Amino acid sequence: MAGKDTPTALGLDFGTTNTVVALADGNGGSDLVEFSAPGGGTDAVFRSALCFWEDEKGWNGIAHEAGPWAIEEYLQSSLDSRFVQSFKSVAASPLFERALIFNRPFRFEDLGRLFLQKLVKHAGGRLDQRPRRVIVGRPVEYAGARPDAALARQRYDLMLDAFGVELHYVYEPLGAAHSYATRLTSSATILVADFGGGTTDFSIVSVAAAGAAQRCVPLASAGVGIAGDRFDQRIVSQLILPLLGKGGSYRSFGKLLEIPGGYFADFADWSRLAMMRNRRTLDELRRLQRDAVDPAPIGRMIALIEHEQGFPLYDAVGRLKRELSSAPHAEFRFSSEGVEIAAEVRRDAFEQWIAADLRRIEAAMDQALARAALPADRIDRVFLTGGSSLIPAIRAIFTRRFGEERIASGGELTSIAHGLALIGEADNLDQWVV
Structure with a gap:
């Protein structure tokens, strides 16, 4: 039962990269929820990431962390853990059924529930009491090939079934619009x-x-x-994949064939790269390496996957992208597992990509x-x-x-959650929900 201090509405901006939560204050405004961060301090932006490691005390024999705590756990023991981010991008994909993590299957809603459990835990008690309404942001068009909006709704409902009494969905830019409207007279x-x-x-x-x-x-x-993830993929395609065998050839039954592009498409997509560290994929890549005209590039890809270098690689990509937003050129640097890249990238080149x-x-x-x-x-x-x-x-x-x-x-990262919470207090809610 809601207490006197229970917020009337919660705005949840569950993003591909970051998640932000705001609580309506009952007076036409909203407050951002601050989450604890490793090393002390708090932050209203909670990274949409998970880290898993084997532990008999954990759920299904696997323990997990989320947000910046997931990053901290991964950096401490990358080879003994599995790091997953951008999993929102598969919410509407009928091709995604489950991810195998330490040989245990995880559906999208499983990942989402585990993520929200930790998000609540790190909220310092501010999310312990459930509001009457939870307003969830959703994209107008989901990511992925042939996205299924009804499937995404079903998965979101299962993910959020314990998070609120009334669950409503609103287009994310409408949340931002409501937030921006508070600036206008x-x-x-x-x-x-x-x-x-x-x-x-x-x-x-x-x-x-x-x-x-x-x-x-x-x-x-x-x-x-x-x-943003697509822009990251363009950088990876231009700077990384040529060093990992893209465009190369392999021999099969006396024929010279191009190395299948699917491996490179997966590597360039963070949500799929995180799942490539499995026995089947690595065995396939080793067979390709054995038959490749130039086996060294495929060997680099195997090493990056086996040694869980996806996070530092994409961290370097994101850093380059941010630097190019404020400077006409920037240097991309990455060095790990036999892959050495130092390239000066001009903003106009990135814009062409x-x-x-x-x-x-x-x-x-x-x-x-x-x-x-x-x-x-x-x-x-x-x-x-x-x-x-x-x-x-x-x-x-x-x-x-x-x-x-x-x-x-x-308010580039917080305006949507702020506006969603405001919408949650509206009398005319029907015109906003989808």
């Missing part, structure tokens, strides 16, 4: 662009002047399964405008949120289309 038509780890989503919202009984009215939304992705993102924005039956000049304000909104090539799309004076940003 006059009426406006706003376009919100949310750049996450797995998806880019747009919503157009009509905002009434401050004091109106109903401030926000959603007009249209659109999205595409392309965002992601050019096709940027066109699809802009097309999704045009789709949102078309659904709202509004030309670009009818948009009064543009709010950019999410980590990839800081990439200059992303911002340039909106500067070109709307002008710098109409663009606002801020």
Whole structure:
């Protein structure tokens, strides 16, 4: 039973890269939940990651940690653990049934429940009392090939079945729109662009002047399964995969064949790379190495997988991407298990690598405008949120289309959770949920 201090609503932004939680304060605002961090201190941003290791006292013989604690555990014992992140990206995939971790099967909802258990544990008691409503952000379009939104909803429901009494789903950019509306005093038509780890989503919202009984009215939304993780994949494809055998050949029954691209597609996708450390995949790669014209590159791939080097590799990729957001060039450095990379990368080269992705993102924005039956000049304000909104090539799309004076940003990692909690207190909840 809810006590007098129980929040009325909780906003949950379960992201591909990070998770943020906000609690409605009952006075038209919301407070971010702070989570404990290794080494002391707290942070409102909780990494969407899990680390597993064998322990007879753990669930199904396996112990686990989540968030920054998962990273800490992995760095201390990488060879004896399994590190998983970006698992949200398979939520809508009918091809994903379960992941084998230490030969135990984990469904998506299993991973999600274990993640939330630790998230609650590290919240310092602020999530011990369940609110009346839990408002969960979801992308407009899920990531992956042929995503199944109904399947994702089913998996989310199972993941969250113990997290709240009333469970509602709202498009993530609508949460950000509600948050941004608190900054405005006059009426406006706003376009919100949310750049996450797995998806880019747009919503157009009509905002009434401050004091109106109903401030926000959603007009249209659109999205595409392309965002920060895809940009990481482009960097990996350009800088890493050529050193791991991509484009190479192997001999089979007297024929010279190209090494199958599926291994490289998995390696370039963090959610799948984490699952490549299994006996079947490694045995297949060793057979390829034996028959390869040049076996050394495949040997490097095997070494990176066996020695759990996915996290440091993608950490270096993310660091490069962030540095290119503030400088015209940056140096990429990675050294481990026979793979040595030191490359100067120019921002314009990176922008060429992601050019096709940027066109699809802009097309999704045009789709949102078309659904709202509004030309670009009818948009009064543009709010950019999410980590990839800081990439200059992303911002340039909106500067070109709307002008710098109409663009606002801020709260790149927290605005969605803040707005979702505010929506949770709305009387007219039906117009927001999907």
